Amino acid sequence: MMTEKNKTCETVNTSKSLLTDHDIYLFKEGNHFHLYEKLGSHLITFNNVKGVYFAVWAPNAEKVSVIGDFNNWNKTSHHLRAREDSSGIWEGFVPGIGEGTIYRYHIRSRYNNYRVDKRDPFAFYGETPPNSASIVRDLTYTWGDQAWMKERSGKNNINAPLSVYEIHLGSWRRIPEDGNRFLTYREMAPYLAEYVKETGFTHVELLPVMEHPFYGSWGYQITGFFSPTGRYGTPQDFMYLVDYLHQNEIGVILDWVPSHFPSDEHGLVYFDGTHLYEHADPRKGFHPDWTSYIFNYGRNEVQNFLVSNALFWLDKYHIDGLRVDAVASMLYLDYSRKEGEWIPNKYGGRENIEAVSFLKKCNETIYHFYPDVQTIAEESTAWPMVSRPTYVGGLGFGMKWNMGWMHDTLKYFSIDPIYRKYHMNQITFSILYAFTENFVLPLSHDEVVHGKGSLLYRMPGDEWQKFANLRLLFGYMFGHPGKKLLFMGGEFGQTKEWYHEESLSWHLLQYPIHKGMQEWVKDLNRFYRNEPVLYEIDFEYTGFEWVDFHDLDRNIISFLRKGKTVKDQILVVCNFTPVPRYNYRIGVPYGGFWKEVLNSDAKHYNGSGHGNLGGVEASPLPSHGRYYSIALTLPPLGIVFFKREMDDK
Template identity: 60%
Template sequence: MHETMGCHLDPSGRGAHFAVWAPNAQAVSVIADWNGWDENALRLTARQDDSGIWEGFAPDAVQGQVYKFRIFSRERGYVVDKADPFAFYAEEAPRTGSRVWSLSGHAWQDDEWMATRGPRNALGAPMSIYEVHPGSWQRQDGEMLGWRELATRLAAYVKHMGFTHVELMPVTEHPFYGSWGYQTTGYFAPTSRYGTPQDFMAFVDHMHQNGIGVLLDWVPSHFPTDQHGLGFFDGTHLFEHEDPRQGFHPEWNSSIFNYGRNEVRSFLISSAEFWMERYHLDGLRVDAVASMLYLDYARKQGEWIPNVHGGRENLEAIQFLRDLNRAMYRAHPDTVTIAEESTAWPMVSRPTDMGGLGFGMKWNMGWMHDTLAYFAQDPLYRKYHQGQLTFSLVYAFDENFVLPLSHDEVVHGKGSLITKMPGDDWQKFANLRALFGLMWAHPGKKLLFMGCEFGQRREWTHDGELQWWATDLPEHAGLQRFVRQLNHVYRHEPALYELDFATDGFEWVGADDADASVIAFLRKPLAGGAPVLVVCNLTPQPRTDYKVGVPRAGVWRELLNSDAADYGGAGWGNLGQVGTDPLPAHGHAQSLNLTLPPLSTLILKPDAHV
């Protein structure tokens, strides 16, 4: 729809064509800079095809000028000024007008990335995602960085740290900065807070040239009620349901799209494809899918309307999500869609022709809740909670999971990750290193919110920047080095990513030593490759002569030891390698006699000569 709707500059650079969907309007004007905001200067004409589309041409419009649609509704004499739902660029908040803008002018230099991104985004590829809020990652003299400066700094940092992708919290235009982008008004406009659309193209281009994928957090689940936005657009509930039991979201004080309406589905699917097509993005993380799937989400009995079968499933939203994913993978098969879905809805990341929703991956919220709850326990009591650590493997292969430690876990009074960890300061950092080690070794792709990689102590806030000064302190710098090394090991060991979503890629070695709070497992690559052994000791007590069965005889090298002194640990370990003994353990004929450092994760691999 973005190809014909909205505002499109004439190729000559002067004059623009306008089109807006307002089927219940009796008249529509374009009010703008070039016509003195005179509602009579440019009256649009309704098409004669009952589409509800009004259109017209403004010969004096030029790039950068501000405009709105003044809509005269048939309903009760209602008149309202609306931003263009299809605008490519908007005024910077708190102003709410749309800008005449062409998306031409950027010369893309990411051909190599675009030609090879299919394998980089594939299910069998390593994916370590760094989640970023652009306005608060870094600042310059207190001011937010523009897209181009952010690109230079962020690409260098992400490349240094070894992450494969960045995921941007919503950058679709939003009037309230404090919504972090989750209250979207401009589904086709990157927010003007950080620059022009071409500046955002340059950002994505630069990331790609540095071998970094870019994912966008995208919000089709709800939209704000700001008067200039989509709500009550032509004096009727055009984009949203009229009945508040269907059309109003009590949790976010926002409107819910009417997914049963063809034009609304087309609007949203066009938006999704637009970001892939015009901005070369590599995928979408779709926000709040659970709230779309259930009619009774965040509602009490009597506050929702059952579907035609009397159930609580939102049948129109289910069909929309399937249509969305079919359209995305048909047009852009080398990208990925990821669902934030927090319930046990089946087959979220299974193909639509199997009855699934068609997403490529799904956030594993159960793993996140259980793992953080376990690590919040005093190690003295962890033996009573071993199941929280192991339960995720019961369902780990039911979906294509991403393991998320996202912004949601470090806001609204939840505290930072480092402050969730128990014990003294040394134990807090040791716990967090052990947690990250387990996360990177566990089946599933990885997502970590900015600042967590160096243990920011303050809860995240969108005002200001991350506490970068902390990286000058030894314990924070050590954690940061550990995450960098984690990414290095992860990306270079196929056993840690090739079979993330297959049972063949995982084998428990020991899951039941609750008294010692120790777990051990193997990760396996495709046939013929070497496995890796992962052992976690989640108490402060070092354990010597700990026997672990392994499938290969010979020397096993330590690829990673979270207790290494370089990361701020105590330096316990196995001097870099350990040989097997012909003593059976855990169902294997060979075993390793390991030293398990306190509060640690070890990753070992059989020597290449074995």
């Protein structure tokens, strides 16, 4: 027997619309950047009746209906209306239902007798995988991060210290006594904030939080672009995590994936019986490496979807930056393809002109609405001006991952020190191009998976040498121009390769050698944040000066980091061999006392204790083209930082 409520739910009011004529105009021309306010499911009151307004883009559908728990998944009872403006949007108001309603769109295509149940592309929430339906959700939340949002431009700009702790939410920390389950967003908030503050990082970067059906994809195969994954809680729970981090003065960067999407039937692929979001030709629309589909960047409605998605996370979740994944795969039509497997552009070239245009448009729009955030490109080629403004021909990103530095540096550090003198160019070459982009130096999750081992176990030598090498690597990264990024676990010398089904090996911190590594990273972060010399001129030649990079036999390099004031300089010296060097003379620009401010070999970090007893006095003995010099003890596999003590004279 049908109740009054069920009778109400058996009707769809197709006269109510959130879409204005102006919305449709912007939608068609590809300039509707807040489409999440119009499409999807929205709680509204119409004629004093509460219900849900639904709208979905499916231009090649013959019929679209809303099915869900409210109508027992009946495909014929709640049909949406196709708008008469050739927009391809279907819409309708279902009275009597509300927040928490589980639903899908049943789409009957005009072609091939295709029938499918689809997740709402604009849904704000969804069922936890392996379930895949959408859930009506209101995003109301009372934020407490007003102070951070007001001041974050000073925390996010290119002249600020940026030391990023990259984490995967599901494996940072688990609860083994409760079935090895994940921490929820709310449970994680105090633990993560306390730990990041303790270790001194300025930002966290989260591997994608958008809903993804396959947990082993780490979030990079997304079906719910507007939905934080339900594995760790609700949208408001995720807001709480971001809010909590902001209140503890920690920025939040999200990995964002506009490069591809998976083949799961309930997702975007073949959405209305046609290749709606992806290219029809697999030579442009299918990614051979990831067996996923590539967005059709030349389609205005797809541009709307992606740009709106970027703004959505900045708007509704107060995100401070987007690290854009796999940009190289977007830029090149022949990316990971053999001859004959790709289609040249209209000029016969390999550049994806449509993707280039989209990236420029996306960055311009983001910085127009949110000038105090950052977009960061993961781009692994020599494409020029990735992090330069579009008005000078750049792609418009704020920063770019320095994949060349990462590759060369890790390759160099993996070499037995006895052979390093033959490969010194791998550690010095990066300076030749260090200022061509606004670079981030990434030691990311990609370097500790797929059989590569942990960072610690990629270092050569016995246990002591592995730890010394890793401390040296981190010190070199913090001394080198560029912002910093380190994947979780590296900061205390994780021994196992990262595995997404396990927590980090936190028990290792009971051992002094691992605790020493963590203390070293803490002190590097503290020193970095307190010394503007190390970050305020990161992207210009004036912030760096070689002292010596020719001592190949002893594998020693030395350089100066320079600030805005002439005498504001820090000397960095690296010894890449396990042999201590005594009375090693280095030229310095000024006389006076040069204080040893950091030493990776200090016993506090479980080093051997070689050092300079607090510092050295410069002598008027010319060296390295400078009038003064200092004689140093260089620790084995160590790095030392010196700062000249200023006087009032």
